[in-house]
Amino acid sequence: MDVAQFSRGREVKPLQHGGEKPSTIVAGPSRDTTIMLIEASNLSYAYREAGQSHSVLQDVSAAIAAGERVALLGRSGSGKSTLLNLLGGIDHPTSGQVTLNGEPMGLLREPALTHFRRRHIGYVYQRFNLVPTLTAAENIALPLDLAGVSRKEQDAEVLRWLDAVGLAGRGNTFPDLLSGGEQQRVAIARALIHRPALVLADEPTGSLDAQTGEQVLELLFNRAGDDQQALLVVTHSDDVAARADRVLVLEDGHLRNNGEEPPA
Ligand SMILES: Nc1ncnc2c1ncn2[C@@H]1O[C@H](COP(=O)(O)OP(=O)(O)OP(=O)(O)O)[C@@H](O)[C@H]1O
Numbered sequence: 001m002d003v004a005q006f007s008r009g010r011e012v013k014p015l016q017h018g019g020e021k022p023s024t025i026v027a028g029p030s031r032d033t034t035i036m037l038i039e040a041s042n043l044s045y046a047y048r049e050a051g052q053s054h055s056v057l058q059d060v061s062a063a064i065a066a067g068e069r070v071a072l073l074g075r076s077g078s079g080k081s082t083l084l085n086l087l088g089g090i091d092h093p094t095s096g097q098v099t100l101n102g103e104p105m106g107l108l109r110e111p112a113l114t115h116f117r118r119r120h121i122g123y124v125y126q127r128f129n130l131v132p133t134l135t136a137a138e139n140i141a142l143p144l145d146l147a148g149v150s151r152k153e154q155d156a157e158v159l160r161w162l163d164a165v166g167l168a169g170r171g172n173t174f175p176d177l178l179s180g181g182e183q184q185r186v187a188i189a190r191a192l193i194h195r196p197a198l199v200l201a202d203e204p205t206g207s208l209d210a211q212t213g214e215q216v217l218e219l220l221f222n223r224a225g226d227d228q229q230a231l232l233v234v235t236h237s238d239d240v241a242a243r244a245d246r247v248l249v250l251e252d253g254h255l256r257n258n259g260e261e262p263p264a
Pocket residue numbers: 047049056074075076077078079080081082083
């Protein structure tokens with residue numbers, strides 16, 4: 001990894017829209033001229049248990065443009081986390097394809113897939129998933145560390161991010177001494193510090209009280225927008241959905257809609 005190149009942003013540049021939010025709401029991939037950052041085409045996913053195949057997702061197609069903030073809704077067990085994991089390259093579809101930044105992820109083999117994911121995607125989880133043996137600053141620095149960014153440059157970026165998420169002066173604190181909201185702020189900084197093209201968040205406010213959740217959400221939506229990142233948030237919350245540019249609804253493994261504006 002070329003450090004200078006990395007520090008300027010993404011090595012593979014995301015498709016740009018001249019800084020504008022895409023004005024077109026897109027139903028499915030490539031239905032108009034808007035260039036998509038991530039496209040899922042005809043994704044199906046099934047798992048085997050006790051010799052039987054169980055279908056979770058069937059023929060799901062969706063696309064998200066750079067700078068778009070999308071909420072993914074659906075009843076418990078409808079397949080939201082499964083879809084997020086397929087889009088994030090953490091899991092592999094039974095059939096169908098995910099293309100991110102023009103790269104069909106299904107064609108990448110390890111360790112290239114892991115490198116690609118690390119560079120282009122940031123993840124935020126419901127339960128924060130910080131490394132307990134690392135300080136807040138060390139957790140935030142992880143994506144830069146893994147990318148081989150120099151220590152000096154890491155330190156400067158981490159200080160900037162600690163400040164950005166309201167945790168200036170708390171960098172040496174270990175996760176177990178931070179509140180849930182503070183831990184999620186660290187997780188958001190960690191997800192964004194390497195300027196990934198896509199941020200995937202799985203119920204990011206699910207473990208927080210309403211007020212803390214609201215603050216964390218504000219942070220996530222504002223900061224992810226800074227770099228024209230695409231944001232996909234799995235949620236049960238109408239408040240989260242209301243902040244999104246677009247809402248996708250999963251029902252029994254199918255996308256019920258694709259492109260509705262969020263509720264007012
Ligand atoms: N590899 C697997 N093995 C067993 N069950 C699986 C597997 N993958 C998905 N499932 C099942 O598929 C269903 C969908 O799971 P998923 O976590 O995607 O739902 P969800 O919509 O995110 O639910 P929740 O809102 O409760 O988090 C669940 O019943 C889950 O147990």
